[in-house]
Amino acid sequence: MAALLSGAVLKGKEPDVILRQALIDPRVYANPDAAIDGPALVRLVRQIQFSLDDxxxxxxxxxxxxxxxxxxxxxFLNCATFGEALRVSIRFTDAMSTDVGPGITEEHGSGLQHICKYQTxxxxDRDILVWIRFVWIYHLFSWLIGRPLALREVSVRAPRPVQRNGFDRFALFRCPVRFDAPVDALSYDFSDLTVRLVHGSIQEYEDYYASAPDWFAAPAGEPSWRERTQQVLVxxxxxxxxxxxxxxxxARLRTRPRRLRHDLALEGESFQDIRTRLRGELASAYLLASDTPVTAIGFALGFxxxxSFSRHxxxxxxxxxxxxxxxxxxDATKIAAATALLKERRIS
Structure with a gap:
């Protein structure tokens, strides 16, 4: 709590006043064990922004x-796709300042890496700014496309945070998190870049935040056809x-093959790519999280x-x-992710 308000305090603002305006009990400010919920976090961040006009x-x-x-x-609200909106947003930020603003780089084979550089x-507490900006980016773009972004990884330069109440503030991203990384970055899936935006006005944006969304919960939206297809394949x-x-x-999704191909294409995805990716992810996980011989892994995955397994x-x-x-x-991070994947799919 104190970390989020540290910039406002440096600017001469009274934390108790901001907390009351955000409908939060001011006593939480001095209590290291205190916690607030997701809607209260949104109200607090918005109140700090408006109090400082920053x-x-x-x-x-x-x-x-x-x-x-x-x-x-x-x-970027009138952009057609998430990828276009992301690039327009970054170009706008870079134009405002050369010192403050995300950079963008291509990350071979795994998606788009959105690098954010903040000189505090x-x-x-620089680390809390990085986290809250990542939360905002994640929820904003998930809202824009009407479903949660499929983040491949979150990278932060800071070590893993330890909170006295045991809360894991990075769990909301629902993806592997790499701590002590060389850059602060969000890694998007290439297939998300072609997904069309479903919102396009400032009024919709204001209505969204007026509803006090829960930033600790997964972004709202029905499961995508990609997510449904992946679950059936798993x-x-x-x-x-x-x-x-x-x-x-x-048939399991109660649709027709041609319709499923069409719906997946609208999300920038294809059935073949999903099926191939899921199989490849399992192969990679077996290689890192087990001592199973390569030949045996190939047989276990149906080759x-x-x-044939080696070629694929x-x-x-x-x-x-x-x-x-x-x-x-x-690579401890990759091994941990591989172990979690095998456990998630209940494969020994």
């Missing part, structure tokens, strides 16, 4: 006035059907020939199975 909560030497934030929103002033894989045809999956894995990962295991055998 999107960045007073954490940066050169802030961003709320009027400029409105202009930035207008610059002394006396504030269930079929658990039953040993590794290359289920689209007719089988469509009748070792050479080379297409998935850009390297042979043995080379992949050797390259990442010391």
């Amino acid at each position: 999107v960045y909560l007073g954490f940066l030497a050169q802030g961003c006035r709320m009027a400029l934030e409105t202009e930035r929103l207008l610059s 002033v002394p006396g504030v 269930d079929l894989q658990k039953a040993g059907l590794w290359s289920a045809p689209i007719e089988v999956v469509a 009748s020939e070792p050479g 894995f080379l297409a998935w990962a850009g390297m042979a199975p043995s080379a992949y295991r050797s390259a990442f055998s010391g």
Whole structure:
């Protein structure tokens, strides 16, 4: 709580006043064990922003006035897709300041890495700013496309935070989190970049925040066709059907194969790509989270020939199975993610 208000305090604002205006009991400010819920977090962040007329909560030497934030929103609300909106938003931020603003780089084979660079002033908790900005970005763009973004990874330069109440503030992103990373970044899935926006006006944006969304919960929205298709394929894989045809999956989803292809295409996805990716993810997880021989992994994933498994894995990962295991055998983050994946899919 005190960390979020540190920029406002440096600017001479009274934390008790801001907390009351956000409908939060001021006593939580001095209580390290106190907690607030997701809607209260939204109210607090918004109240700090409006009190300072600064999107960045007073954490940066050169802030961003709320009027400029409105202009930035207008610059991408009328974009067609998430990828276009992301690039327009970043270009707008970079144009406002060379010191404050996200950068964008291509990350080979895994998606788009959105690098955020914040030069904070002394006396504030930079790590809490990075987290709250990532929360805002994640929820904003999830709202824009009408469903949760499929983040591949969150990277933060800070060590894993330890809170006295045991709360994991990074759990809401629902993806692997890499701490002590070289950059602060969100890694998006390429398939999300072509998803069309479902909201396009400032009034809708204001109505959304007026509803006090819960920033600690998953963004609202019905499961996407990609998510539904993935779940059916995972269930079929658990039953040993590794290359289920689209007719089988469509039947389980109570739709037609042609319609499923169409709905997936609208989300920038294809049935074949989902099926291939899920199989490749499992292969990668087996290689890092077990000592199972490469040949045995191939057989376990439904490949009748070792050479066929090696060829497919080379297409998935850009390297042979043995080379992949050797390259990442010391990567604790990847091993942890692989172990979690096998546990999630209940595969030993």
